[in-house]
Amino acid sequence: MSRQRYWGTPIPLIKCPKCGIVPEKSENLPVTLPEDVEITGEGNPLESHPTWKKTTCPKCGGEAQRETDTLDTFVESSWYFLRYTTPSKYWEEVPFRKRDTDYWMPVDQYIGGIEHAILHLLYSRFFTKALRDLGYVDLDEPFKRLLTQGMVLKDGAKMSKSKGNTVDPDEIVERFGADTARLFILFAAPPAKDLEWSDSGVEGGYRFLKRFYERSERAKPMESLPTFDTSKLSKAEKEARKKVYQALEKSKEVYEKSFAFNTLIASAMEALNALGAQENEEIWSEGYWVLTNILEPIVPHISWEIADRLFKRANFGEIPIDIKALEEERITLAVSVNGKRRAQIEVAKDAPKEEIITKAKEAATRWIEGKEIVKEILVPGRLVNIVIKG
Numbered sequence: 001m002s003r004q005r006y007w008g009t010p011i012p013l014i015k016c017p018k019c020g021i022v023p024e025k026s027e028n029l030p031v032t033l034p035e036d037v038e039i040t041g042e043g044n045p046l047e048s049h050p051t052w053k054k055t056t057c058p059k060c061g062g063e064a065q066r067e068t069d070t071l072d073t074f075v076e077s078s079w080y081f082l083r084y085t086t087p088s089k090y091w092e093e094v095p096f097r098k099r100d101t102d103y104w105m106p107v108d109q110y111i112g113g114i115e116h117a118i119l120h121l122l123y124s125r126f127f128t129k130a131l132r133d134l135g136y137v138d139l140d141e142p143f144k145r146l147l148t149q150g151m152v153l154k155d156g157a158k159m160s161k162s163k164g165n166t167v168d169p170d171e172i173v174e175r176f177g178a179d180t181a182r183l184f185i186l187f188a189a190p191p192a193k194d195l196e197w198s199d200s201g202v203e204g205g206y207r208f209l210k211r212f213y214e215r216s217e218r219a220k221p222m223e224s225l226p227t228f229d230t231s232k233l234s235k236a237e238k239e240a241r242k243k244v245y246q247a248l249e250k251s252k253e254v255y256e257k258s259f260a261f262n263t264l265i266a267s268a269m270e271a272l273n274a275l276g277a278q279e280n281e282e283i284w285s286e287g288y289w290v291l292t293n294i295l296e297p298i299v300p301h302i303s304w305e306i307a308d309r310l311f312k313r314a315n316f317g318e319i320p321i322d323i324k325a326l327e328e329e330r331i332t333l334a335v336s337v338n339g340k341r342r343a344q345i346e347v348a349k350d351a352p353k354e355e356i357i358t359k360a361k362e363a364a365t366r367w368i369e370g371k372e373i374v375k376e377i378l379v380p381g382r383l384v385n386i387v388i389k390g
């Protein structure tokens with residue numbers, strides 16, 4: 001677990017010619033790296049540093065040398081999640097407290113690249129099991145669930161500094177803001193898939209956020225969700241509410257199960273478009289009440305600002321799904337063949353003609369099969385008549 005590199009945690013052991021290998025005194029911990037090293041790419045900079053390794057033996061006080069190997073980085077990453085459970089004020093005394101790991105562990109969701117699946121996961125499971133055997137934790141497995149995220153590609157290749165095809169996130173943040181960078185990454189692909197970096201995709205994300213921000217002017221401030229008498233709403237108003245609640249429904253599935261954030265963003269975009277097709281100020285407010293709530297984990301800055309201005313952030317909590325808004329108005333139509341009533345179908349009130357005709361033909365299959373259809377007549381809201389030859 002040690003290596004001959006500067007970049008790592010110093011191993012707090014001292015080599016004394018008389019006493020052998022002696023641990024550093026606790027009061028001298030942690031042993032920190034010198035900051036004035038020269039990194040030449042050859043040899044271990046700790047070895048060649050003029051003073052760092054020179055010390056005295058904690059046991060006999062004679063001249064001695066520090067261990068110049070450092071710990072591989074995985075040594076710390078294999079148990080840091082245990083340390084995070086414990087408040088930092090205890091970190092000087094203990095690595096972590098068992099009462100805290102008992103409360104917080106295991107980690108609900110682990111997200112990492114594929115390289116973690118064989119290295120970090122393996123090491124941290126080993127550390128957890130060793131710490132369990134030593135009595136430090138009551139835990140067999142550190143992580144409950146794994147999501148292996150895809151890589152970011154540029155022009156079809158993995159982004160890497162050595163290939164020189166990296167995108168500087170600071171530049172994107174500088175030009176478009178952090179929300180756009182986050183939105184683009186989550187919208188471009190489901191998290192388990194690789195994502196191809198696209199400048200036009202970034203700009204598309206930016207345009208959506210700009211619209212989202214500007215249109216918030218059309219909502220009025222509220223302290224709670226408005227209620228509606230749906231029988232008095234227009235078709236466009238009902239459609240807007242339906243899209244908003246479909247997005248809310250989607251968010252529950254996405255955040256709790258699938259993590260398909262791209263589909264949630266698509267739903268939010270549809271909802272914003274549907275809101276734009278109507279003028280009802282209260283429906284705009286309801287829309288923003290829901291949309292800033294469900295987009296907050298994805299674009300926190302914009303969502304907080306709008307939610308703060310319109311709702312004093314009273315909308316940042318569980319929002320009930322208005323089932324009524326999701327219901328489609330359905331109607332029953334008769335299906336006749338050559339004027340004779342044969343079947344009936346149920347369709348959405350605003351279903352397109354092609355959809356209604358297809359459904360009617362399915363329902364009347366046994367009367368029209370093998371026959372030549374001469375005409376299909378739709379009498380809206382009432383019936384479909386299919387005219388056949390013979």
Ligand SMILES: [Zn+2]
Pocket residue numbers: 016017018019020057058059060061062064
């Ligand atoms: Zn000694």
